[in-house]
Amino acid sequence: MNSKITQTLFVLSSILVFFSCNIADKSNHLSKQETVFDTKVDSLMELMTLEEKIGQTTMYSGSGAVTGPTVNADFRKFIKASKVGAMLNVYSAKGTRELQKLAVEETRLGIPLLFGYDVIHGFKTIFPINLGLSASWDLEDIQKSSRIAAEEASAVGIHWTFAPMVDIARDPRWGRISEGAGEDVYLASKIAKAYVHGFQGDDLSKYNTILACAKHFVGYGAAQAGRDYHTVNMSEDELRNVYLPPFKASVDAGVETFMTAFNEVNGVPASGNSFLYRDILRDEWNFKGLVVSDYTAIFEMVQHGFAKDNKDAARIAMNAGIDMDMMGSVNRLYLEELVVENKVDIAHINDACRRILLAKYKLGLFDDPYKYANEAREKEVIYKPEFLGAARHSAAISSVLLKNENNALPLTSAKTIALIGPLVKDKENILGNWGAAGDRSGKAISVYQGIQEYLQDTRILYAKGCEIEGDDESKFKDAINIAKKADMVVLVLGEDYDMSGEAASRTNIKLPGKQTKLIRQIRKAVPNKKIVLVLMNGRPLDLSEEDILADAILEAWFPGTMGGHGVADVLFGKYNPSGKLTVTFPRNVGQIPIYYNMKNTGRPIPKNNPKEDYKSNYIDVANTSLYPFGHGLSYTNFEYSDFKLSAATIGFSDMITASATITNTGDYDGHEIVQLYVHDKVGSITRPVKELKGFEKIFLKKGESKIVSFKIEVEDLKFYNSEMVFGVEPGVFDIAIKGTSDFEFEHTFTLTESNK
């Protein structure tokens, strides 16, 4: 039957279905809308062959983030043969429109394609890397950054982003720590929700909202030795108390899709793990969205030694509940015969196809398959001034002032500055690892340009000093010369953008190349001049030597398209830094894993006697981190006082309110991220020495005070015990309100079983 007649029949049948079910169920809007979609999907699936259903479960990639339709000829052939349900790495209104036409106008049923892409921290307007964005603790700003990313991405034909990455990470050797929200469950869960709401908005049928994707389910950040794709092995209570919550938060936020992790979890690769995908995701959490494998992750189960061959991998993945095969071709090649051989239940394929079609209906692609491929909108939306302004603000509020002595910052009195380092004029690395469609050839504002805006050229002396990597010291001399001439030195050092992110684990987390030696030589040459170190990096670094050599250290991460302006706004005090670390900076790589809320052990090192024998410590370095979770300085000072609790004892049905007064005692107005921590002192399994259970970002003018209070529900104190029961246990809890995780508790409350 020619496609025109089919099209008409299909449209007519859908209209009939639509009107029929409008008469039906008058329950609330959401269920009616889902009923409408479900019924439409049912009627469409009745027309589909098994091969066409399998086609929906296959995703292919354009050749590397193409902006045009340079797609492998075979994939075009497969699209026309109804063997493809989605494409990734293809964008632009023109490019997506052309491929969409193949699917909609040259196939029997005209089912539109989904176009997915890694819009991780911006599409064209690139924001700071996600580890940087998390350091702002500003949920509103984080949501805004993903909303802007969705505005730009949806204007070039993208329906689906493979973000947010919500993997908890506590190992700086792992390059992908750069993509997440750090080490803390509570904060990472809040941030996950912000991203999902930003990308998906409040109505997926709008043309500027896109599907979000919680990835990588699960445990990827716990890869052994921080080596990417490596084995993950942990107790189920650790999985449930630490690694699962940000994914559950994404489901609660309405995330529409999930992506599998490359790693195995306790011997079973994630892409074939029915405990994860059927027992937890579907049965426990009632997730109804679609699950896509990571790139070729299904047939990698052969390498894992979990599948005999690619066909076996296809069997395992579909039976485990993985709906779509990204780039592996295993569903296309083997699912039909696996059904014939009764090795895959056709119901699983129907479920997978249904979830994929539902996503397309929710986006409105059946009403208008080309709604996202709008060239006029593409021109109008990309790099909007307000988007660039937002990126500049995010860069400023994401930076973390790690150290500031001798009033080195802000740069108010600087007459002539020596700007030194391989990243001073950088416009490429500044975008970070997932630079998406960001322009690495010149659009970004370098730190040099940012500082120029505050100073005239004549007052800036510049020398590169060295490269990011390599042993060349030939440029040291120029750098030392200008350091001697200037009033003060600002160094911009760090990593190359591809030293973090995927497949970029490092065993040495110091500054690469000769950068540390450069600082050492400069310090030697100008022992009494102020040295400010600005860092661009995608992971916590071992800054033990830099911490001694520099007067001030500003962690700028990779600050994005407007990074130079954002960093300069902080350096010159236009924005008083307020960022706080969401991941621990160790003293050296030997301490890893190190994070703020470890367990106490039976032999904790006494604070007042760090050298005591036979305690859980090292003989060559302190147990403490160099810079702890929650740490970040300001140009002003904030004093915490007058801690109060609404009760000393509460019952299971009560709540407790903790409050403290925060006063800006310094000379600058500024923001402070006030943090609430508790410690369950005794549990049926040992509990972390501290747990973040609340935070609030406040603004105080100099001299101003504010009372900040937090309500703690008993629900907030629950955890999974060794029997996997999620509950709370009576006992004494430490509690504190601070501006960092580095403190000793001074107050407690008691939770009793009796309901007062």
Ligand code: GLC
């Ligand atoms: C990559 C990454 C994943 C990304 C996907 C598509 O291998 O692991 O995060 O979304 O492939 O690019």
